[in-house]
Amino acid sequence: MSMIAQFKPHLPFLRPYARALTGTQQSGDAYILASLEALKEDPGQIKTASSARVTLYKFFHAIWSTTGAHLEGGMKSGVSAPESRLRKLAPVERQAFLLTTLEGFTRAQACEILDRTIVELEALLDAAHREIEKQLATSVLIIEDEPIIAADLAHLVEDMGHKFAGGATTRRQAVEMARRVKPGLILCDVQLADNSSGIDAIQDILTEIDVPVIFITAFPERLLTGERPEPTYLITKPFQDDTVKAAISQALFFRTEAAIEET
Structure with missing residues (x-):
């Protein structure tokens, strides 16, 4: 089965998640494209994951965590409000929460995507709940x-x-x-x-x-x-x-x- 055939059914679900995480449809799609390109360069990784969907999200997070999730350094003045708030939060905690709630992954699958143990994941989820409580009221x-x-x-x-x-x-x-x-x-x-x-x-x-x-x-x-x-x-x-x-x-x-x- 071709890579396109494997991942095409999952892209409609990844796109809204990527947009929610990165802030815009354009940036979300850019990270997805980078993830697909990385998979194309290393197709052997597809066989090591539990499913095609897990593989796709895993590579998306690998790309995101090495670029977009680390905005603390090198930011220019006049950054957007979301970027400013993003620097004050721990992205991986939000990711753990979203993967297990919004995206419906099991805890085992979330551990695989984020490369975390179950103990580490539970700690991230606890921290995410505390962060959510601190969100600005409206x-x-x-x-x-x-x-x-x-x-x-x-x-x-x-x-x-x-x-x-x-x-x-x-x-x-x-x-x-x-x-x-x-x-x-x-x-x-x-x-x-x-x-x-x-x-x-x-x-x-x-x-x-x-x-x-x-x-x-x-x-x-x-x-x-x-x-x-x-x-x-x-x-x-x-x-x-x-x-x-x-x-x-x-x-x-x-x-x-x-x-x-x-x-």
């Missing part, structure tokens, strides 16, 4: 037409130390509320109460305010069409609380300084 707008799900999400964000700014169930309500409360983060469903679109609501909102958005939907195929820029943060229903928490932490980590000052 106000969160929830666009969701299912009352139980909306209530669960509101409780989750408040449990993380954020403020629940309010909920909306239609496109019109969402736009009006976003205009009024100016949230620091939005959690948004795709299909809303009056058959309006959460995607359209977000497009309207983003013309007025710059805010990170996490889509939480039972219809991910409506967002992964390739016809428009794909969302960096996409969670499929039914969701796990830890998955949502991980996405929230990453979304807030990469928000702009302007957004921080407004909340």
Whole structure:
């Protein structure tokens, strides 16, 4: 089987993860390309890993850890807010947390990807949870037409130390509320109460305010069409609380300084 055939099924999953970790789609894709080139140079490594997906993530992390994950030195003035915050955190701790929650790898697979023992991994996960608790608090707008799900999400964000700014169930309500409360983060469903679109609501909102958005939907195929820029943060229903928490932490980590000052 060719390398392309082996890794092609896993690239759609690695791309959102790489974007979340590096901050932009362009940089995430660049690191993925570098990983594939490294694999091409050393194809023997493919046979030593437990699966093609683990191999792909392992090489991505090898490239990332030797370049993007070490921004502490040689940074020029005027760096972006995400880069500034990245220098204050331990990237491998976030990686361990994201691999076992957002990406759904087992602890054994995460150990293989990060080249860590299980004891080391558990220590990283503990530290990651503590880091997440220190994330900057903000106000969160929830666009969701299912009352139980909306209530669960509101409780989750408040449990993380954020403020629940309010909920909306239609496109019109969402736009009006976003205009009024100016949230620091939005959690948004795709299909809303009056058959309006959460995607359209977000497009309207983003013309007025710059805010990170996490889509939480039972219809991910409506967002992964390739016809428009794909969302960096996409969670499929039914969701796990830890998955949502991980996405929230990453979304807030990469928000702009302007957004921080407004909340």
